Amino acid sequence: MKPEIIVVTAAYGRDRLDELGGQQAVVPMIAAAGADGVEIRRELFNDAELSDLAALGKVIADHRLTAFYSVPEALFAPDGTLNPNLDRHFAEAAQLNAQLLKYSLGHYQQGSNWSALREKLAARTLCLVVENDQTACGRLAALENYFHQHSETRVGNGMTFDMGNWLWTGDSPTAAAARLADFVSYIHVKAVAPMGDSWRAVALDDADSLWRETLALLPAGVPRGIEFPLEGEDLVAVTRHYVELLSEV
Template structure:
């Protein structure tokens, strides 16, 4: 079965997407490039667009694409409680007809909160993927701890493995791949290189060959999302190049 390739709208740059008319305006580029789906970013939706998610869902369907939904919210707040926005976010993902909702982990310190998470997920019928972000909460140890707890309760939760973000938090991407591979439900594909006093995202075939090697070490049957910059005169051609690269077995 052909692996699924998603394109994160943010890969085109916030300014470009805004100038083009919003995320819906990028759908033809993604579809014509041969991708399977699109990752819609909540932070890039205007208030009006947020109220019209079924319209966006229809547009995505017209272009023959799958959808996933990303919200810039932690699953757990600083006090360890579940983010009270989660039911609303799950509802938005439903309106978008998304395959899953993606959030970051946040401060997972209260295992008893998982019973409420289980209830919320059962009520929504929506899958959840939790990403290693660029904060201390996205380090390997808390991600492992959370994943173990979810598997014990058989929750419909998997991990979004962001290839580059491990460098931001001082962890080894290869070690994370070895320890979390069994739990990965979605891969954010990007490489990272030093930039000023931090890092910046780049394409995995630029520079260090470690990134393609890392990608090959990750599960082959998991959807891959392009989250590195897509730039050029012909964005469809640029996107198609990377869709084809990431789809190779």
């Protein structure tokens, strides 16, 4: 069974999205390219767009796409408590008819009280996942601690594995894949190349084989998100090329 292919709107770049008319404008292109879904990014909304998420949700549904929703915040605050904006984000996800809500992990502390989050999720079918980001909180040791410690009380629906972000934190993507594969429920496919003292995301056709090696270690049936630059005159054709590639690899 082929995995679902999700296109992350940020792959088109903020400037190109603004030129096209925002995230809603690329939904028809993503559908035309044969993708299964779209990941909407909260940080790319202006105030007017954020106040009318139901309209975007309808466009996504009309194009028969699955909606994922990414919030650029951590699930756990610096003091170890849950993000105080959870209810607002749950409501936004509902307006988008999103099936998945994604956060970075943040400052998880062992022994956290899960009852509040468990209650919030009890009446929802929404999947809540955490992602390895490019900060110290996204290090392999931190994610392993979260997923392995107190597994009997941990709630949520697993991990968004961003294969490129490990390089920003100094970890090995393949080592992370081998150690966290059992918890992965969504993959951000991202190839990167060195840029000075840091890294930059690049298109898969311009990358080395590390993304393929990493992907081979991860669950084959979970959704795969395109989170590398999609650029060119014909964005539908470029997107279709990578949708087809990630459907087969």
